[in-house]
Structures are given as structure tokens and as C-alpha cells.
Amino acid sequence: MRILELKGVSVLRGNSWLLKSIDWVVEEGERWVIVGPNGAGKTTLLSLLSAQLYPTVGTVQLLGETLGRVDVFVLRPRIGVCSSHIARRIPGDERVCDVVVSAVRAVIGRGREVYSETDFLRAAQLLREFHIEQFADRRFGTLSDGERKRVEIARALMGTPELLLLDEPGAGLDLAGRESLVVTLAELTSNPTSPAVVLVTHHMEEIPDGITHALLLADGGIVASGVVNEVLTSELLSRTYHMPLRLSHLDGRWAARADTVPCSRVVG
Ligand SMILES: Nc1ncnc2c1ncn2[C@@H]1O[C@H](COP(=O)(O)OP(=O)(O)O)[C@@H](O)[C@H]1O
Ligand SMILES: [Mg+2]
Numbered sequence: 001m002r003i004l005e006l007k008g009v010s011v012l013r014g015n016s017w018l019l020k021s022i023d024w025v026v027e028e029g030e031r032w033v034i035v036g037p038n039g040a041g042k043t044t045l046l047s048l049l050s051a052q053l054y055p056t057v058g059t060v061q062l063l064g065e066t067l068g069r070v071d072v073f074v075l076r077p078r079i080g081v082c083s084s085h086i087a088r089r090i091p092g093d094e095r096v097c098d099v100v101v102s103a104v105r106a107v108i109g110r111g112r113e114v115y116s117e118t119d120f121l122r123a124a125q126l127l128r129e130f131h132i133e134q135f136a137d138r139r140f141g142t143l144s145d146g147e148r149k150r151v152e153i154a155r156a157l158m159g160t161p162e163l164l165l166l167d168e169p170g171a172g173l174d175l176a177g178r179e180s181l182v183v184t185l186a187e188l189t190s191n192p193t194s195p196a197v198v199l200v201t202h203h204m205e206e207i208p209d210g211i212t213h214a215l216l217l218a219d220g221g222i223v224a225s226g227v228v229n230e231v232l233t234s235e236l237l238s239r240t241y242h243m244p245l246r247l248s249h250l251d252g253r254w255a256a257r258a259d260t261v262p263c264s265r266v267v268g
Contacts, residue, residue, distance in 0.1 A: 001064050003028055003163055003196040004049060009058035011044055011220075018044045020220045022058070026213075031189040031197040033207050033228070036217035037241055042200045045217065046083070046165050049198060051075045063162050077106065080161035080195070082152045082169055092141025096132065096151055097123050099140050103158035126154040130184060146177030150184055157195075164188075166199045170206040182208055182253075204232070204247065204254035216240040234259065 002025065009022040019041045026032060034042050047053035048060050051072045060067040063078050089108045090099055098110040101123040105113045127133040130150040135143060140151065149169050156164055169185070170178050182205070188194050189210025201207065207228075214231040216223040218240045224231045234247045237256060244259035 001028060002026070002061070003030070003063065005059075005061040006048070006055075007059045007061075009048065009055045009060060011041075011048070011053065012056040018220050019048075019055075022222060024215065024222065024225060026196060026198070028196060029192070030213050031194075031211050032199065032213045032215060033211045034198060034200045034215045034217055035202070035204075035232075035237070035240065036223075037202070040217045040240075041220040042217055043083075043167055044220075046081075046167050046198070046200060049163070050079050050081045050165055077159050078162050080156035080159065080164040081167075082149075082156040082165070083167035084171060085167075087148065087152050090140055090152075092139060094140045095136070096138050096140055096143070097127065097136040099151055100126055100155045100158055103155045122160075123154075123158060126157055127151075130154045144177065146173050146180055149173065149177070149181055153184065153188070160195075162195050164195045164197045166197065168200055168202065170201060170203060178206065182206055186210055204237075204256040207232075207254045209252040218242070 004026045006022050006024045009019060010017055011019040034045065036042050048055060049062065051062060051067060054067055062075060065075055086108065091109045094109060101115050101119050102108065102110040104115065104119050107113060124133065127136055130153060132147060132150050132154065135147060140148065143151065153166065153169065170181055173181060185199065186208035189197055189208050211228055213226060214228045215225040216231060216236055223240045224236045232247060232254060234245055237247050238245045245256050246259040247254065247256045
């Protein structure tokens, strides 16, 4: 089954087109990164992929269903989402294992819902996979930003989704937090049993080794999309950010910086 297919998708909000004529296909087993400047439309695109938004024009097919012709409440549980928008709504005094387990009821902040032994076993397994089992009984608000991020990803995977969406998971992390997140993401994207992944990031350094495909987005339109090594080039990235950039790929890690022309003459 095809994970997603967007055909001629545009999104109009107020007087502006936030997305313009997007054609994009994601096949099973692919791990995508979406890169683009602030305001490019990345989060808007993820809102379509999480069945939270309908396109103004065009068709969005997700996991074999067409948006507009499917009950989104049936479709949404098949898609895991990790975003700061959701994270902000998690109560700081919630126990970490409850933050994760409550995802099966699509609840943020555990109430009186009943969970099965299988649910708790699944949550415990995820905490182990993300190396955060020691925090199971800690309050979410007492964790570091990096630890929280791993809890949020575990939560997004709780319902065994077929598609996992990560919107800038590295935002706000310090160097150690970011580096351990990249390791976590690399484990996730390299694991053949993981669902299809779409990761949004600004920072080339956050792209994990297991990413197979990339989509560059600027001003609501696709600059390039396809196999990661063909799309992540200095030229295409420069076009995406409207500035000369030099991209490097060393030891499986990407990095980008401004391509400055050396100043050979001092004007007195
Ligand atoms: N509900 C909305 N109404 C009008 N404009 C919006 C709305 N949501 C987002 N935008 C605008 O759409 C553009 C793309 O936003 P967004 O998808 O969040 O970009 P990104 O995630 O790439 O930074 C931004 O200029 C933003 O201000
Ligand atoms: Mg965004």
C-alpha cells in the first residue's frame, strides 16, 4: 500500500496560498525529511498528512484513504504525530508512563479511562526502546527537553501507527540533547519495523542516517523532492533558502553553512 499521495494540492488561508500545487508520493518503507525556511508551509503540509486539514484544491490520499471521503476519526489513529503543538498540551505533572499510554485513547492528560495490561506493556516496551524506562514514574515536567522529546516520540508510536510525523523534534534542544535525539532518530529510521517517517527540520545536522528521501519546500511550493543524495545538494538548498549555502555530508552527517566569498581585498 502507498503511504501517501498528494495530487495538485493547494491550501488557501485568508488571501494567501500556504501550499501551491504539491505533487508528492511516499511509498512504504521510505523515510522522508522535509526541509525549508520558516513560513515555507512545512507544518501546514503535516496538518494535511495528519488528517487535521483538508486541501482547498487537489486530492490527498493517506494510507489508502482519500481525505474528504473517509471518517478522519478512523484515519487519525493510524498516524502518529510528534509536534510542539501537542507537547505544549501535556500536563507537567503527568507521569511519563501515563503520557505514553494515554495516546491509545487519543487523550492528552490521563483521566479515568481504562487501559489494558497490553497497553501498559506496550508503553513500557516503548520506554525501553527509547532508553527512558528509568523515567516511567517521573512527572513529565521534571524531565530535560531532550528526555521529553523521546517521551513524545514514544507517545506518537503508542498506537502502532503506519505513518509517523515529526515536526521539528530538535527545536530548542542543547547540543547534547540534539545529538542524543539524532541517535534516537537514526535508530528509528534504520529499523525496518518502524512505520513510514516524515521528519521536518531546519537543521541539516538533525537529519539521521536512515533518511532515504528529501523534499525541499519554499514559499509553499516544492523546490525538489526525491532520493536524499540527489535532493540535498548545495545548489538546491541555496534555492530553497534564497541564499548561497554549502552543504556537506561527512561520516553520515549533513551540515550546511553560508557559502561566503573570501574577501581578498581590504577597501581602505
Ligand atoms: N491559519 C492560518 N491562517 C493564515 N496564515 C497561516 C495560518 N497558518 C499558518 N499561516 C501562515 O502560513 C505560512 C506557512 O506556515 P507554516 O506551515 O507553519 O510554515 P513552517 O512550518 O514551514 O514554518 C506562514 O507564513 C504562516 O504565517
Ligand atoms: Mg512549522
